[in-house]
Amino acid sequence: MAPAATTTSTDWSVDYNNKRRQELFRSPPKDKTAYPTLAAAVDPHINSFNSIFAEGGQLEQGIKDIGTKIFLDGDLNVQPEDAGERNRFYVRIQKVFLDQSTLPPSNKFAIKDHRLVLPAECRERHSTYRGKLTARIEWKVNNGDWQEEVRELGYVPIMLRSNRCHLQGMSPAQLVEAKEESEELGGYFIVNGIEKLIRMLQVNRRNYPMAIKRGAFTNRGPGYTPYGIVMRCVRPDQTSQTNALHYLNDGNVNLRFSWRKAEYLVPVMMILKALVETNDREIFEGIIGAAGSEGLTERQFVTDRLELLLRTYKVYGLHSKAKTRAYLGRKFKIILQIPQDVTDEEAGTEFLRRIVLPHLGSTHVTESQNADKFRMLLFMIRKLYALVEGECAVDNPDAVSNQEVLLGGHLFGMILKEKLDEWLNSLSFPLRDWLRKTGSSFTSQQFHSDLRSQIFKRTNENIGQAMDYFMSTGNLVSPTGLDLQQASGFTVVAEKINFYRFISHFRMVHRGAFFAQLKTTTVRKLLPESWGFLCPVHTPDGSPCGLLNHLAHKCKIATQSVDVSAIPKLVAQLGVSNKSSASLEFSVVVQLDGRVLGYCSPKQAKVIADTLRYWKVEGTHNVPVELEIGYIPNSTGGQYPGVYMFSQSARMYRPVKYLPLDKLDYVGPFEQPFMSIACTDPEIVSGDSTHVEYDPTNILSILANMTPFSDFNQSPRNMYQCQMGKQSMGTPGTAMRYRTDNKTYRLQTGQTPIVRPPLHNEYGLDNFPNGTNAVVAVISYTGYDMDDAMILNKSAHERGFGHGTIYKTKICDLEEGQRRGRSSKHVTRLFGFAPGGLVTAAWREKLDDDGWPRVGTELRHGDVIAAWHNVSYDPSTGEYVNRDGQTQLFKYKEDEVAFVEEVRIIGSESGTEPCQKISVKLRVPRSPVIGDKFSSRHGQKGVCSQKWPAIDMPFSESGMQPDVIINPHAFPSRMTIGMFVESMAGKSGALHGLAQDSTPFRFDEQNTAVDHFGHQLMKAGYNYYGNEPMYSGITGQELAADIYIGVVYYQRLRHMVNDKYQVRTTGPVNSLTGQPIKGRKKGGGIRVGEMERDALLAHGTAFLLQDRLMNCSDYTKAAVCRACGSFLSTAPTVTEFTRKKKGTPIVRCRRCARLSAGSESKSDTWVDGQGIRFTGGDDIAVVAVPGVLKYLDVELASMGIRLKFRVEP
Amino acid sequence: MSSYNPASNTGAATGAQQTGSITDDRSRAVEYTCGDCDSPVALKRGEPIRCKNCGHRVLYKQRTNRLKLAEPTIPAAT
Known part of the structure; x- marks a missing residue:
């Protein structure tokens, strides 16, 4: 076939494209997806995962940073000076590998082509989609040869559609074959059968020294001021390693790091003195x-402070680079875990490498890199003094412009690197042992032979488990x-309630759990800097408002550093000099990724920026x-x-048109604000x-774009729609058969909206x-x-609305709950009826011979x-x-x-064990009932209050009845x-058979939307304004007013009365107080609190x-x-001779009773549980009291407080 | 839903208790469908879970062939 015929078209218009979609659905394309825009939405996730194991990627760099670990033998308790020579x-x-997900070799049954573990299997088996992590390590003793050793580090979760996933590069047809959605996006992990993703976090922009004024800085100690320069340096x-400069009252500057x-x-x-061989004049002038x-x-302010700084x-008294480094090394040797026999100066160098501005060189730091660090530090001090002097403003860390x-x-990848580092460090304990x-x-032969079996084996090599836990x-x-800034809440479940919610998870950016506790609302503000990067509409209201944002749909995130070797x-060439002049009016800085390239005049800076921009759009000059x-x-x-x-990577960026070209x-x-x-x-x-x-x-997110004519709405309504779109019952996907979500919702009668933007098709939301x-x-x-409330047409409901x-x-x-030890190979429980045991017919009603439910069986409570x-x-017998x-x-x-x-019988990975787990998928039909929630796409939610018979519904002149009635209020x-x-x-779309474009900002004062659609309606023979004369369905009379009637896309929300209603008369009670327990699940009640009590009192409903x-x-x-007025002294009497009679026992007061002298008449004496005879104490009343009152009495009695009740009459 | 549910095992349930039978289905195999290759897999009690054909580890229970009647009291012959 000609290539033109085989390639799948990816252009979409606003039209319904019924045939095209039907064909795409029936025969998924074999070349590429028809919805590349949708796939691009999750690109940041997948590409960032891909970069971990890529050539020269994150982990490779991380290994370089970890470097070589050195362990010493000999006596650890003696001082290094008198320990003598140690080995x-x-x-x-050397390298870390992550394999694809396959069956373990212990499984001997799967045939050759079926050994891959596909994500669908992990969902079905409630297992983790993971691959084996192996590391090739090298070791040597003293100056011997490097020896290789391969260690297995457990199984690490794999991101779907990443370069370690089987689904990578699969065409829709292949994906369907692999039991996935035809448009499976990936970007998430499967952990214990649950889809999880790591959510994106907003953090400070890397390699940019930010001017910060924060009151908390003064807490560092006496002399500290709120002024500081903070730079998040990324290796x-x-x-990352955050370096902060603090300004002290006297003009001194300290560097802070964690x-x-x-x-x-x-x-x-x-x-500064440790980085390069320098002198005070150089620093001063720098x-x-x-x-x-x-x-x-004019710079007296800075000169004064600088002088003090130097003095x-x-x-x-440290005068040379070597001495300064040695001093630093001595102080930080222990903290940085540097081996004892390393010299102080080397330790100081190591300190500079690891901590000071590591983005300018963190491995094999060269002299010129140290000079870069030196110049950057000078720039930071310069900015700090400018900040204190008031020459520049503080940078807002909450603005997107200062974030990535x-x-x-x-x-x-960061966690993985750290776990690897930790693992190597953990070698020290088994070694010492x-x-x-x-x-x-x-040097001994024994060490060589024991290394694998006794030393490596005793470290915790299961990095996979740690990643799994994360x-x-x-x-x-x-x-x-x-x-x-946080230690938890990094991952979220990618809920597939409907597709809107699912896709939103991947576009979600969180500000960080730390900011959720802040009482100030500044971090939550919508700032103009966010324009085009974060959607102004798509944020939830309530506690996460403004902290949980969603990316605008065209916003991309860089996952790779671009090649900028030509820039310096x-x-x-464009003209920068090494030296700066004193005033900002004469020289400003030019930086690339936190490296000072030079200084030039402000005029020249503009020329440089403009020229580079022209070149970059043009694509010339590299x-x-x-x-x-x-x-x-x-x-x-x-x-x-x-x-x-x-x-570098992790930046947000977005496409705009450059006018000159x-x-x-x-x-x-x-750059955008300027x-x-x-x-x-x-x-x-x-x-x-x-x-x-x-x-x-x-500027809008995917979801916000789906709100039709959102520019006509009051803005909070659009926010509500973004929430409700994610809560509606929809179609989570077509591969439902192979999914085992805890709970999913499905709308049986989903339709394509008549009114939608072209993006609806582009994102394949049909x-x-x-x-x-x-x-x-x-x-x-x-x-x-x-x-x-809204009224549903009963016939519409019966048609499946x-x-x-x-x-x-x-x-x-x-x-x-059963911990089966690794040693015991055998199971202790089996599914099925016990052989020879009693099996009731009631069980067999629901269960098959195998003890599992029959598919299709109706289940009720119990x-x-x-x-x-x-x-x-x-x-x-085996x-x-x-x-x-x-x-x-x-x-x-x-x-x-x-x-x-469905009943899924889940076998073990090895294929040798009898069944220990089944997963049963249950279907709960939920046709709309009174009390279910519906909403249009404009934040107009309502509850169904009646299903009104169709004959009683109003009808129009053409005989149309509404499906839904809403109140004009x-x-x-x-x-x-x-x-x-x-x-x-x-309405006009339905009449003309059109798909209506509802993109916002398409109409204006001259061409109004009402005019556009009004004329369409007129052409179809309807009223220009969309209202119609209607007739009462009950009396047949024409209604006095014309009724506004049209076609609106309605969502059914997942909040349904059947999950919510809570009633009880009697039921479970708390055993201590005798009062009803809390909780709908347990059949508890709803508390009638003080306010409810007040209302009832006020109404006189005693x-x-x-x-x-x-x-x-x-x-x-x-x-x-x-x-005596006591509850506690009363005791039931015991009849001496006859058995317990039915009815209420006779109760007497022990306190008021006297021991029987034997002379009383028999009718006056009574016997207690111990058989002791008493007389008297018969002034007893039975009263109705709250159960807790008796409990209170007991509690008080235990503290020696007596309650006395006066019982009248 | 409230758990206010009066005990429902009246009539039918108690009747079932009495008609309870002692069965030995040790030898009876039930047929399942392989999750990978769709071939039927017959398994007996205690047998390891895997497809005989391809070694797949997830099996589906087949839809019951039992008659669904309005009165579910009549047990179908299995």
């Missing part, structure tokens, strides 16, 4: 500007904390288009000026605008319909539509799902025998009727004009209150002694 044991990791392996969760402060002068440069005389450092995104893959036990040395809990167990040269060129112009007290370029340019959030980007073509200002947006809707088109009349017709299903998966696991029995292994003949059962505990949809205060427009557009608080709660009849 050194070197270990380093090539994506791990190492293994502890904070350290070092005078910045010491670092900070303030060259001697004789312009503006030097106070003299107390250390910590990607899931990067975090995963071995040395102590054997008393021999590293993925399943989201908790970060780390000795360093990875320079992050180009900048040098300037990559993804490069971010942040030109910050000079201002009075604004952001510190300069040209800051960024080329009419070509695609990418802009980042750092650029002039026109929103639409008419807004271009000649001579000012350099860029124009491709489309104003680019594969996952999320609602139904409904004829909606806005009319107050019955009494049942007040307060956002909004019919949904819930699928629940119940796992019956025989090994649950029905059995599966039967099992205890067994023990009989080695003589069979499992049951000895007790008892059959145990798994029961269906929910109250709703369900049907068994829903509109005036909410101002969801978009819904009216959708109604009109839907009996109702009595009923609630007493009769339905802890109503108790208690015997109380009238004479």
